[in-house]
Amino acid sequence: MEKPTTIASIIAAHRDQPGALLPVLHEIQHLVGYIPPDSVPLIAKEFNLSRAEVHGTISYYAHFRQTPPAGHVVRVCCAEACQAVGGEALAEHARTRLAGSDVTLEPVYCLGLCACGPSVQVDETTLHAQVTPEKFDALIAALEAAP
Amino acid sequence: MSATIYVPGDAAALALGADAVAAAIVKEAARRGIAIKLVRNGSRGMVWLEPLVEVATPQGRIAYGPIAPADVPGLFAAGFVAGGSHARCLGPTEQIPWLARQQRLACRRIGIVDPRSLADYVALGGGEGLRRARTMAPAEIVRAVTDSGLRGRGGAAFPAGIKWQTVLATPAAQKYIVCNADEGDSGTFSDRMLMEGDPFQLLEGMAIAGLAVGASQGYIYVRSEYPHAVAALNAALAVAGDYLGDFRIEVRMGAGSYVCGEETAMLESIEGKRGIVRAKPPLPAIAGLFGQPTVINNLITFASVPDILAQGAAAYRDLGTGRSRGTLPFQLAGNIKYGGLVEVPFGLSLRELLYDFGGGSRSGRPLRAVQVGGPLGAYLPESQFDTVLDYEAFAAIGAGLGHGGIVAFDDSVDLAKQARYAMKFCAIESCGKCTPCRIGSTRGVEVIDRIRAGDTEQMELLQDLCDTMVHGSLCAMGSMTPIPVMSALRHFPEDFGGMRK
Numbered sequence: 001m002e003k004p005t006t007i008a009s010i011i012a013a014h015r016d017q018p019g020a021l022l023p024v025l026h027e028i029q030h031l032v033g034y035i036p037p038d039s040v041p042l043i044a045k046e047f048n049l050s051r052a053e054v055h056g057t058i059s060y061y062a063h064f065r066q067t068p069p070a071g072h073v074v075r076v077c078c079a080e081a082c083q084a085v086g087g088e089a090l091a092e093h094a095r096t097r098l099a100g101s102d103v104t105l106e107p108v109y110c111l112g113l114c115a116c117g118p119s120v121q122v123d124e125t126t127l128h129a130q131v132t133p134e135k136f137d138a139l140i141a142a143l144e145a146a147p
Numbered sequence: 148m149s150a151t152i153y154v155p156g157d158a159a160a161l162a163l164g165a166d167a168v169a170a171a172i173v174k175e176a177a178r179r180g181i182a183i184k185l186v187r188n189g190s191r192g193m194v195w196l197e198p199l200v201e202v203a204t205p206q207g208r209i210a211y212g213p214i215a216p217a218d219v220p221g222l223f224a225a226g227f228v229a230g231g232s233h234a235r236c237l238g239p240t241e242q243i244p245w246l247a248r249q250q251r252l253a254c255r256r257i258g259i260v261d262p263r264s265l266a267d268y269v270a271l272g273g274g275e276g277l278r279r280a281r282t283m284a285p286a287e288i289v290r291a292v293t294d295s296g297l298r299g300r301g302g303a304a305f306p307a308g309i310k311w312q313t314v315l316a317t318p319a320a321q322k323y324i325v326c327n328a329d330e331g332d333s334g335t336f337s338d339r340m341l342m343e344g345d346p347f348q349l350l351e352g353m354a355i356a357g358l359a360v361g362a363s364q365g366y367i368y369v370r371s372e373y374p375h376a377v378a379a380l381n382a383a384l385a386v387a388g389d390y391l392g393d394f395r396i397e398v399r400m401g402a403g404s405y406v407c408g409e410e411t412a413m414l415e416s417i418e419g420k421r422g423i424v425r426a427k428p429p430l431p432a433i434a435g436l437f438g439q440p441t442v443i444n445n446l447i448t449f450a451s452v453p454d455i456l457a458q459g460a461a462a463y464r465d466l467g468t469g470r471s472r473g474t475l476p477f478q479l480a481g482n483i484k485y486g487g488l489v490e491v492p493f494g495l496s497l498r499e500l501l502y503d504f505g506g507g508s509r510s511g512r513p514l515r516a517v518q519v520g521g522p523l524g525a526y527l528p529e530s531q532f533d534t535v536l537d538y539e540a541f542a543a544i545g546a547g548l549g550h551g552g553i554v555a556f557d558d559s560v561d562l563a564k565q566a567r568y569a570m571k572f573c574a575i576e577s578c579g580k581c582t583p584c585r586i587g588s589t590r591g592v593e594v595i596d597r598i599r600a601g602d603t604e605q606m607e608l609l610q611d612l613c614d615t616m617v618h619g620s621l622c623a624m625g626s627m628t629p630i631p632v633m634s635a636l637r638h639f640p641e642d643f644g645g646m647r648k
Contacts, residue, residue, distance in 0.1 A: 018418075018437060019417050019418040019419040019437070020419060021419030021420070022399065022400065022401075022402060022416060022417075022419055023399070023400075025402070026371075026400055026402070047419070053420075056421055057419070057420060057421050060404065060421035060422065061401075061402030061403055061404055061421075061422070062402070062403035062404065063371045063401075063402035063403035063404075064402055064403075079333030079522070079572075080333040080334060080481065080518055080522060080554050080565070080568070081333045081334045081480040081481040081552075081554045082333070083481075083565075083568070084480075084481030084482040084554055084555060084556045084557075084560070085481060085482050085509060085510075108372060108403075109331070109333065109405060109572070109575075109576075110331060110332070110333045110335075110372065111158075111162075111372050112158060112159075112330060112335070112336040112339040112372065112373060113158065113159050113162050113336070114333060114334045114335065114336055114478065114480030114481065114486070114552070114554065115159065115194035115195070115336070115478070115479060115480050115483065115486025115487050116159055116162060116163060116194050116195075116197070116486070117480075117481070119162060121372075124374055125374055125375075127158055127161050127162035128162055129159065129162035129163050130163070
């Protein structure tokens, strides 16, 4: 089956799926990088929801964006297992390093890489473990060199 | 004849560079004209040895690790394709003491099989539990699970068989099986490793649950922080074919909400709503997903079921201690030298896990505190390290095993800071439905800040606030956040009150 290539076709493809809202939102964000505000009434109409219900769901979940991210998204784990091995110092270093950069920095609460922290996720699929400030700078330099 | 080489595709191995190692192996093999078959297996769980490369030999699999891409030409030069000796050679994988001392049931095939291969799964005994279940009446399956003593592995430790019996006894045209794979606790990764390393085991356990209670549809709710696990499950489902019979499974991805690991918030999320906790009753077993009777269990609970059916309830029940029967995959995490996945029967002491398996801290400094059971688990001091790993023994000291995650901290930890973080995390992740959790967590951060600034009279207020959260919250998020807070205060009072130097 072809992957839907427009927001309208994503919505249509999930028409008969029970509880389809999260899968629809994930696919839209995967396609365009965020959930555009003008997709909200389209979703609401198809699934017989109020716009407030759709907006409320989007804004409830930290994963969903309502505006396009600037550049790459770098997530630094701020949960306990990474705290135990210098995660807070790394997060602080990342804030300083990325001030004014067009890389988006976000906290994440656990990537399930708890025996090899501190861990960092880049653009949702690339993972880095045992990240020191030096290693962080190297991976940011690589990102900035290849935007 | 080509040599089979294993390079894990597990997320932790990837984070430590496994893809680059795999690419280097393929390149070097081509350069030397050696035919190889590369398998991207799960991780054996010895995270400090990742990327752990294995090669199949007539004497069994030989392990090399940790391997960097730069080591690869040297490995080939040393004849590792035939199991040749090398500075990084660890000998036969199965004989590595850390692994040999475990007793793996739920995790028995992780790291061994190709997670995309149904044939691998079946060749190593997979499917036997489901085959047996198909010859049994639903009530017999439920009785086997009840007799095994299996308790929910997500943290609440409720007897699985009783939950299944409730769903079986509730008539409905449509029932559901929901697997909670929203593994949000810091320090836990067994669900992730199983999804990435042996997904068919989970699918089998869920299909057995479907037969037991009369449900034809299952959902696996996986957190969005686990994209590799989602991909592995979907790949397994794509090749599962007739293996699951007419039981259907859909993978649903969460969206960064910790509280969606609470079972009723998870149901709301699957239904397409905000992940807001429901009041109970009704129990989900009576009126759960889309209002229908629903079995909700943690992933490890489902993954434990095939073995119970295949080997018999007694074999499972014979393992463990007290009322904690069978095995639990513990996860050693944080500041620990040899971290990873340790599946053993209940009954070892925490100290044995931390030192005999974990080897003490990674930093080399003394271990000062250990948080067991995720962000809602207690901080334990060294004086409690001899506590036996058993649900009741942990309850007796005001702690819990949770999902088996163990996060170690060395003596640089500030427990007042950790207590503040527990409240802060609750404030960030609270669903907002009940007041003690929504407001109490924010007030908790403020009170701890005042205590840390030296106002020790606020300690009584913190105690009162925690009492309110424990007794007034709707779910475990608000009612258990006081556990890390108060255990930190009780066991490490010297860290509070601005007296710590």
